[in-house]
Structure formats: structure tokens, C-alpha cells
Amino acid sequence: MKKIKLIFSFALLAVTISCTIPEGVSNDDVALSGVSSSNYSKIFDISTNNSGLVKITPTGEGVSSYTVSYGHGTGAGASATVMPGASTTHIYPEGNYMVAITSYDLSGVATTTTYPLSIIYSAPTNVVGVQNFAGTILTLTATGTNANGFTVNWGDGSAVETMTGTLGGTFTVPTHNYVPGIYTLTIKALSGGAAYTVVTYPITVFSPFELPITYELPLQNYNVGGTFGGVDVIQVANPFPGGINNSATVRKYTKTVGAASWSGTWTPLSSPNGVALNTSNGNKIKVMVYSTEVGKMLNVELEQGSGGVSNKVLKVASTVANQWEELTFDFGTFGIPAGTTFNQLVFRYNDVVDGTGEVIYIDNVKQVF
Template identity: 35%
Template sequence: MKRLSHIAPLLLMLVVIAGCTRKADDDISFLKTATAPTDEAVNFKITNDNSGLVTITPHSAGASAYDIYFGDATTEPAHIMPGQSATHIYKEGVYPVKVVATGISGLQTDTTKQLSLLFRAPEAVTINATTEQHVITVSATAQYATGGFKVYFGEDADEVPVTIAAGASAMHTYATAGAYTVKVEALSGGAATTTATQAITIYDPLALPMTFELPTVNYAWGDFGGSATSVIPNPARTGINTSATVGKIVKNAPETWAGNYIVLSAPLDFTVNKKFKVKVYAYRVGMRVLLQLERSGDNTFQENLEAVTTVANTWEELTFDFSGKITDNSKQLQNVLFFLDNGTQGDGTNNYTLLFDDIVLTN
């Protein structure tokens, strides 16, 4: 019984101590003297790439949380804790950004700061234009052109531009061949723009007969192995050829297989006509002229014939009759090539020079 008499006072004391401790922990009387957050400030970090990305960081004394109202069409605020930031995408303009700071007591302080975004003008605008007959495809690149591009094709004075995004392209078909100016306006996403222009020429399809007289046709001959081809004023306007313009081939070293080529706009049609006729002007008798026809992009499909010049310093007509070689259009022959004295190295003199004109496919 003596032990129990000692234990009872001890338990009573522990209960009193525990009760005193809980009362200290639950004491919120200090909230009665708490104040709202003070010294509130808002910092903006604006990304200078026309993306509109802004980082908003609030600061204050005594805040336990912040609500950020972006000042644009976004209605819901961003809720962050002290030391954190909020990001938001804006369009160009001026926005009243409001920050509400809440203290531990629940008291609030708000401040509004004007955010001003002015996008920079696009830089390094480059126009990429490719043409195929009357069709043009245009794309563009630029720095800071986050708003895309407006493309003007230059055919109509009252033209409505086509707007494309970066990486996209726009196509247009011109009604007639001619010279045009393509204009591209790079858009910043705001008011600032930068304009670039490029002159382009639209050509009519390249087909036979080939006369070298049409300004709307691009007689774009290519060369290989040392051959040099050009379109020149006719230096010998006599006999069967008094036209103003002709082609000229000069065979230079080093390759014995040097030649030239041109790609027609469409494969040749041999349904009715199978004979090529070409007017030529050689500076010596006996020059061997090889005419070769190939499929565009695949020269394993080809046919060729050779003819020999019979006069010097005079226009004559050579005939290449493919009647026994070509019976249909299955090979889709589209490229026309010439080889002068194939197998012999040229020296660039008149002995290896040929004028040619009026290439026709006939029956």
C-alpha cells in the first residue's frame, strides 16, 4: 500500500505536465499581432526570342504563398510558394500583372505591375523558291519569325498573300511565263516585320521542236567530260538556217566521252514520229555526231544513233531515224544528248566545234 501511495502523486504530476505542454503547442495568440506581407515586389524575365515566354517571380516579407493573375485572357491565377516562379506565354502587348501575397495569418497584400512585351523584327530572312514550268514552291527561314511568313507571288497587283508557318511551303501556278518578284514578309508575332524579295523567271515547257528562239523557254544545256555548250547569236546566218539564235558545242579535253545534255519537260512521244532532224554547222567534213536519248534519272534506258557531217562551213540537216530501235513509249525517253567524235579527245578548236539548231521529231 505504501508503494501505491507514492505512485499516485507521480501520475498526477505527469498529467499536469502533459497538459501544460499541449497548451503551449496550441497557443495561436501570436496571430492576433500578425500583419499582412510587406515590401512586395515583382520581377519579370522576358525571353528575347519572340516566343512570348515570361518568367514571373514575386518577393515580399512575410508571405507564405502567392497568387499570380497574368492580366491577359487567362482567368485562373497561378498559385506558387515563396522562392518559386511562374511562367506564361504572352502575345505582344501591355498587361497588368497582379500578385496577391498571403501571409500565415491569412492577411493579404496585392500589387500590380505593368508588363510590356515588344517583339523584335525578324532577322536573316531567306527565300527558298523552286520552279517547275509554271509552278513555283516557296518556303522561307528567318530568325525570330515566330508569327510565320506571308508570301506574295507577284502576279497580281491586288494579291492576297498566303500565310505559312516555319518549315511549311506554299505553291502557286502562274498563268503565263515571265519575270516575277516573289516577296516574303517575315512576321515577329507582333507588329514588327521584315521583308525580303527574290526575282524569279517562269518558263514555258521545254519541248520539241527546239529552235532557241523563244524567250519564254529555258534552254538549259548541261555538260560533262570537258564539253561546253552555250546558246549564242547565229554567226552564220546563211543557207538553210538564217535564224537569230543557235546552240554551240565545243569539245575540250580531257575525256573522250565528253558530251552535253538537256532534259525535256516531258518524255518524247514516238507514237507517230520516230525521226530526229537537226540542222548543224561543222568546220570540217567527217565529224561524227552521236544523238543519244535517255530516260530522265535512269540512263540504263537509252537509245542512240550516229550521223556524219558531209560539208564544212555550211549548214546541213542530219537525220537520226529511230524507227528500227523505238517501237513505243515504254522507255519514257526524255533527255537529249550529243557527243562529238565519241571516243576521241577534243582540243577545243573549230575541229571540235559544232553549231546546232532546229531539233525536231518527225516522221
Template identity: 60%
Template sequence: MKKIILSLSILSLILVTGCSTPDGIDSDLSSVDSTNPGNFSKIFDVSTDNSGLVKITPLAEGVTRSVIALGQGSADPVTVFPGGFASHNYPEGNYTVSITSYDIAGNATANEYPLQLVYRAPENISATTNNFAGTTLNLSATADYANGMQVKWGDTGPGEVATPMTGTLGGTFTVAGHNYAPGVYTLTVIALSGGVATTTQTYIITVNAPFTLPITYESPIQNYANGGTFGGVNVAVVPNPFPGGINISATVWRFTKTSGAEVWGGTYTPMSAPNAVPVNIDNGHKFKVMVYSTEVGKMLHFQLEQGSGGFPNTGIDVPSTVANQWEELVFDFGPLGVPAGTTFGQIVFQYNLTGAGTGEVIYIDNVTQSN
């Protein structure tokens, strides 16, 4: 009996040992090695807004994961799984993107793909160039696809260094106000793509000098629209329609007392700071005005207003003496007793204060002050 029991124990041990590995699981991975991954490729989805954003989507068959080395700006590769992607913002330039693909057995296949980014030139520059506070221009600008903007103010010569503007892609760019001396300048706005391409736009900037006598209607930096009209009168700076005689100026002031205009219709021109220099009687009590009219005898009225020290508004009427030619009319305030040092903040012109307008047109030029 003892021999039989021993034989059964040995047989049991052999049976247990032979069944220690479950069915179908062993170290033979030959079937896994035969997955044959392939058709490796990629998709580069490159933005067109100059942000440099690129979406990288690996493509392959039989791959469990891909590791993307971006080739710029990051030391750590990005791991993505089938159907996934990586995103990165690239500066303009040429790059090599490496994608290492792994199959189910852990075998790696590496591929390199060239990536080129060329930023597009900005388009549709628009700048606000009339936002003046005195002689200080506060500039803002926009442009499609602009990654940055700069400005050259145009008042420091050909070697001027561009001033950066502040803003972001797709938004408005601004810059601190720039103070000009009176004059005419070419302002240049430069839109930057973020790469090599740039786009520029130029603007003519006129910075007016304070309005002052003499009034010639010729200066490019004098605002001859300073002031306004009342009572149905129209005025405009126009080419001299009758050059010759005492006045060969290129431009003059046309004064129209339109049909039906009020008897008292006229113009007013502020002469007060900061946009103008007040009229000081110490600079002369005579005011001379060149006039061209088609009728003899109608009066031109010239008035000084807003006198300092409470001096009242004071005007003088002088008639035209010739028709259809230029003449100089003199308005002498000396006999009116204007105190020395008196200044005036406004001048006024009126024509034919005895009747309503009938469509009369006169031309005025070269308003001067003298003794």
C-alpha cells in the same frame, strides 16, 4: 466543519477558472500586426524567342503568400509562396499584372505592375525552292523566331492573298504543293513573329516549259541543260561571241571537243514526255542548224534516236562550208524513208567523227524543223 469544506470548494473553482487560458496564447495580435511587410517588387523574366513566355516572381519582405492576377488569358489568379513564381504565355501587347501580398496576420497589400511584350522580327529565312515535281513546287521554309509563315506564289497578280504554312516555333514550315504554268515568278516567303513584326524574303522561281523545237537558246523557261555529253565533250550556253550576218542572237550554244576527247564524243538531248515534246517527222523532214566554226570541211553530225515503231537511230553528216562566220546547215531526212507519224525521243550532236578531239570549238544556234 461544513463551512470549511464549502470555502475550499469555492476556492478550487476560482483557481480552475483562472487557469483556463494557457500561458502566452490570447487574443492579443498586436505583436503580429507589427511585422511591417514592405519592399514590394517583382521580377518579369521575359523570353526572347517569341513564345511570349513570362515568369513572374513576386518580391517582398514579411510576406507569407502572393496572389498574382496575370492580366490576360486566365480568370483565376495564381497563388505563389515566398521564392515561388507563376508562368504565362502572353500575346504581344501591354498588360497590367496585379500582385496581392499577404502577411502573417492576413493583411493584404495590392500592387500593380505594367508588362509590355514586343515580339522580335524573325531572322534568317531559308526556303527550299527547287523541290519541283514536274511544275508543282513543294515548299518548305525555316526562320529564327518565326511563330508562323506564309507564302505568296507570285503567279496571281498584286492582289494575291498569302497562303498560310504549317509548322511550329523553332521548326520547319511546309505547305501543299503549288502548280505553276511555265514562266518566271517572284515567290515571297513571309515569316511572322506572332506580333506586328514580320520579315520577308523573295526568290526567283523558273518553271521550265517542256523542251521542244525550235531550240533558240534564248528562252528563260527552257532548260538547255536537258540531257548531257559523252566522250569528253563540253557544252554551255554563252553570249554570242560573233553576232552578225545571219545570226544576231544574244546567246548561243558552245560545243567544245576537248583535246583527247573520243572520236565519237558528243551530246544528247532527251525529247520525250513529260519534260520534252517528241520530234514528229510529220512536222518536217528537214532540220536546220546555224553553225559558226573556224574550219572548213569538218562534219557536224545530227542524229534522231529512239524512233517510234522500232525505226532505227538515224543520223546525217553535213560539212561546214565557210570559216569564221555563221552559216545554216540543212539535215534532210526525207531521202531516208522515215515513215509518216514517226516520233523520236532524243537528238544527238557530234563533230568530226573522223578523229579524236583537238580542242575544237564550234557554236550552234537556232535548231529548227521544216519541210
């Protein structure tokens, strides 16, 4: 009877031990060593935006874990442990690499396979440089698809500069102050690798718009500003040289048929001091005019005064027809405080009625005592 009980106890013990082993796993060391990983492969998902980001997804059968050695980087950043079905990512500079994937099977046996990886950055596309001038000072921004950076050659002999920004964003560079002239602005869009894209822009940097206005200077933008109410203006060869005015170029002002009585032109003055009516610059504006009629008035208006000074308007009538004459507009009659500056110059002609197609010519606008 005792012998039977002893055998039962051993049987019970065997059942208990077998229940502690996970299902499907043998406790036989020889059998376990025969369970190995197979069908090793890799998946490289390489970004196409020049970020260098690569997603690595190892695959295989019977694998408990992977170690991915990127073939780039140092320390902890040079590798990663990846569980089955998961991925790891790494950012690569342009170049060629050898990625090593070590697979561990259920018995802990490691198998390492290496895979070549080539990272080639593409030349940026849709490269655009946006220019904003304030006088002679240029503010520049640049964008480009897949651009990792930009360099700028201003074209005036100054040092090449690097723009700052982030991939996919807008890049900016400190403002640049030009000497008036004609230049070629060169923007180089960088991929982050060997490829790049170059765009060029011819630019004309105009002199600050200030008096005197001669309509002769090639680096003066006489069309800055604009017109209102229906008048037309254009620079033309002097059609009536002689007398007091032998200038080569003058401004033709046409008050077209139906142009509003209040029509005219406006010109922002970009010099540092505007038109300063003080003792150092004079308080009179002189304008040469050629008109075909006597008695119609030309307005000269100074606007946007400093220190809260209101706009000032003077009207002077032509006194001769079909010849050049110089009209004087004496702003000293307003008692304008010394040092006052005005940032905008306005011309109007015969502002009491709508236009009938009148044409006048304007030249040599200057400030005198």
C-alpha cells in the same frame, strides 16, 4: 495535499497546450496580426524569341503564398497560386498589361501590388525562302529567326497565301503553278505582333523544255542539264547567218583540247510527255549543224525511255563544211513502241577520239514524221 495536486495538473495542462503550437508562432491573435510581408517586388523574365513567354517570380519577406493575376486570359488561365521561391509562366500576345501580385502573410493578410508589363515582338531576322522548281511548279519553304509565320505573294496576281509551321521551324506553303514569265516573289516574315520583315526574290519561270529547240525563246532555259567529259557550250549570235539558217541565236559546241572522246551534253526534258516517238509526234529528229569539217559524226541520243525501253543512239556525219546543213536522225529504225517517251536528250560529237578543239554550231532541233 489535494490543493497541491490540483495546481500541478494545471501546470501540466499548460505545457501540453504550448507544445502543440509550432515553434516561433504565438497563439496570441494580437501578436500574429503583427507579422506582415514586406519588400514586395517582382521579376519578369521575358523571352526574346517572339514566343510571348514570360516567367514571373514574385519575391517578398514573411510571405506564405502569392496569387499572380496575369492581366490576360480568362478563367483558371488568368491567374496562378505561387509559393515562395517558385515561379509561374504565361504566354502573352504583343501588348501592354497590368500584372497584379497578391501576397499573403502568415496571418492571411493580403496585399496586392500591380506592375506594368510591356510585350513587344521583334522583327524576324535571317529570313530565307528556299525555292524548288519542277517545271513551272514551285515548292517553297521559309525560315527565319523569331518568325511566328509567313505570308507569300507569288507576284503573278494570285491570292496571298499563309505558310504554316511553328516558331523556330520551317514553314511550308502548298505548291504554286506559274505561267512561264518573270515575277517578283515576296515573302513577309511575321513576328506575331506589329513588326515584320520582307524579303523579295526575282524569279524567272521557264517554259517546259521540249522540242522544238530554237535557242531563241527568252523563257526557255537552254542551259538546264549540263556537260560531261570536258566540252563547252554557250548560246551565241549566229556567226554564219544565211542559207537554210538565218536564226539570230545558235548554240556553240566546243570539244576542247583533251576533252574525252565520250564527252557531250545532256538536257532533261521537262515537258509532260518528254520526247514521245510515236505516230502523233514523229519518229525522226532533225538538227541544223554548222561544222568546219566533213565526215565527223554528231550523236543524238534519247535516254530514260518509258516502259523499260533502252537508250537509243544514232550518229550522222556532216556532209558539207563551212555552211549550215540539216542532219536527220531516224529513230523509226529501232522499232520503238508507239507511245514511248524519253526524258533526256544527249549530244556528242566525234566520239571516237579525244577533243582537238573542234567547234560546231547547233540549231533548230525538232521532231518530225
